[in-house]
Amino acid sequence: xxKKNKRFSALxxxxxxxxxxxxxxxxxxDKSEAVSRISHAEDSLEAAYLSVLExxxxxxxxxxxxxxxxxxxxxxxxxxxxxxxxxxxxxVQLAGKVVEASNAVLEADISLMVVAGHVEEEAxxxxxxxxxxxxxxxxxxxxxxxxxFKGYYVRRVMGLxxxxxxxxx
Amino acid sequence: xxLDDWHLVFVSVCLVLVLAVCVPLVVALxxxxxxxxxxxxxxxxxxxAEHYYPGDDPQIEVGEEFHWTIYLYNHMGEVQYxxxxxxxxxxxxxxxxxxxxxxSPAPVVYEVRRVLLNNETLMFPFSWTVLNxxxxxxxxxxxxxxxxxxxxDTYSVALHGLNYRVVLELWVYDEDLGDFRFxxxxxxxxxxxxxxxxxxxxx
Numbered sequence: 001x002x003k004k005n006k007r008f009s010a011l012x013x014x015x016x017x018x019x020x021x022x023x024x025x026x027x028x029x030d031k032s033e034a035v036s037r038i039s040h041a042e043d044s045l046e047a048a049y050l051s052v053l054e055x056x057x058x059x060x061x062x063x064x065x066x067x068x069x070x071x072x073x074x075x076x077x078x079x080x081x082x083x084x085x086x087x088x089x090x091x092v093q094l095a096g097k098v099v100e101a102s103n104a105v106l107e108a109d110i111s112l113m114v115v116a117g118h119v120e121e122e123a124x125x126x127x128x129x130x131x132x133x134x135x136x137x138x139x140x141x142x143x144x145x146x147x148x149f150k151g152y153y154v155r156r157v158m159g160l161x162x163x164x165x166x167x168x169x
Numbered sequence: 170x171x172l173d174d175w176h177l178v179f180v181s182v183c184l185v186l187v188l189a190v191c192v193p194l195v196v197a198l199x200x201x202x203x204x205x206x207x208x209x210x211x212x213x214x215x216x217x218a219e220h221y222y223p224g225d226d227p228q229i230e231v232g233e234e235f236h237w238t239i240y241l242y243n244h245m246g247e248v249q250y251x252x253x254x255x256x257x258x259x260x261x262x263x264x265x266x267x268x269x270x271x272x273s274p275a276p277v278v279y280e281v282r283r284v285l286l287n288n289e290t291l292m293f294p295f296s297w298t299v300l301n302x303x304x305x306x307x308x309x310x311x312x313x314x315x316x317x318x319x320x321x322d323t324y325s326v327a328l329h330g331l332n333y334r335v336v337l338e339l340w341v342y343d344e345d346l347g348d349f350r351f352x353x354x355x356x357x358x359x360x361x362x363x364x365x366x367x368x369x370x371x372x
Contacts (some may be wrong), residue, residue, distance in 0.1 A: 038240075046347070048249075048340070049248075049250045049284060049342065050344060051246065052248055052284070053248055053344065054286075056248050057247065058245055062248060062286070063286060065285055066248060069284045070283055070284055073282045073284065076282070077280070077281075077282065080280075081319055083320075107337060109310045124197060127193070127194060127197070128194060131190050131191060134190045135187050135190055135191065138183055138186045138187055138190070139183065139187070139202075142179060142180075142182070142183035142186075145179065146176070147180045149175065149177075149179070150172065151174065153172055157172075164358050
């Protein structure tokens with residue numbers, strides 16, 4: 001009877017250990033997956049930020065894409081909070097959303113942003129041409145105006161100048 | 170006025186007009202001499218740098234709620250990826266060092282990350298409460314805080330609960346480093362921004 005009890009206890013212990021190991025490994029697996037997904041999400045965010053920075057340096061209008069990136073950052077914070085509160089499934093789900101949003105930023109047509117940014121560049125070029133034209137006109141009209149004024153002035157002054165007649169002849 | 174005087178008038182008027190046309194262009198072409206910077210501030214309940222605690226009394230109780238605002242401004246000339254790290258320190262813990270640009274070694278209790286456009290200002294709500302405190306002899310140990318509705322475990326001991334401080338550090342993403350760093354580079358120099366607000370805790 002005692003032998004039977006010992007055997008039963010040993011079996012119970014082995015089964016409990018197996019059950020515990022299985023659960024612990026599942027939880028640890030969930031946690032490590034969540035940590036890895038969040039780390040991947042963080043990398044995606046950094047890549048997205050660097051693409052935005054590049055687009056801005058190329059003269060692109062990035063305001064809309066930055067709004068999208070900030071939304072991704074908010075979701076990232078939620079994912080981190082879910083990880084801290086051991087809600088691994090939610091953390092994984094949210095990390096996936098962050099990657100999606102970051103990819104949307106990366107895939108955004110940077111050429112379109114750059115075209116929008118070029119509007120400013122074009123406006124500056126137009127200003128440059130207009131200014132050059134205006135300077136040319138000022139110089140030209142100044143010169144012509146001066147010539148006309150000089151002629152008028154000389155005629156007027158010369159017209160007022162007293163003439164000397166030889167009365168004796 | 171004789172002809173020479175009129176000539177002078179004509180030339181002067183032309184020069185003034187040419188200058189008026191060229192000045193906006195020259196201003197646009199001139200490189201900016203402003204120093205780029207980032208600003209971090211903590212504002213009180215009214216959105217001003219005052220009234221951080223009810224009745225301006227920094228003796229606070231467990232469960233008491235404070236509504237502050239984190240103010241960020243980007244004047245770096247381009248978009249910036251920034252993080253505000255919130256830490257809870259006692260009087261003996263090392264604060265950030267503005268000379269060596271070393272952040273406080275205390276653990277981060279809350280973090281806000283944002284991408285700021287050039288010249289963008291961001292006001293971020295920061296509501297916090299001390300949730301749980303443990304008395305250990307003459308010492309008080311803050312075991313948990315609530316920040317923006319989120320409960321956070323922490324560990325910060327102070328004698329009689331005196332001289333605690335909430336420290337906020339501004340970290341900036343450094344593209345060369347590929348990571349956040351405390352402060353930012355300006356030319357060959359470093360700059361940093363951080364803030365601290367003191368309080369005493371009544372058990």
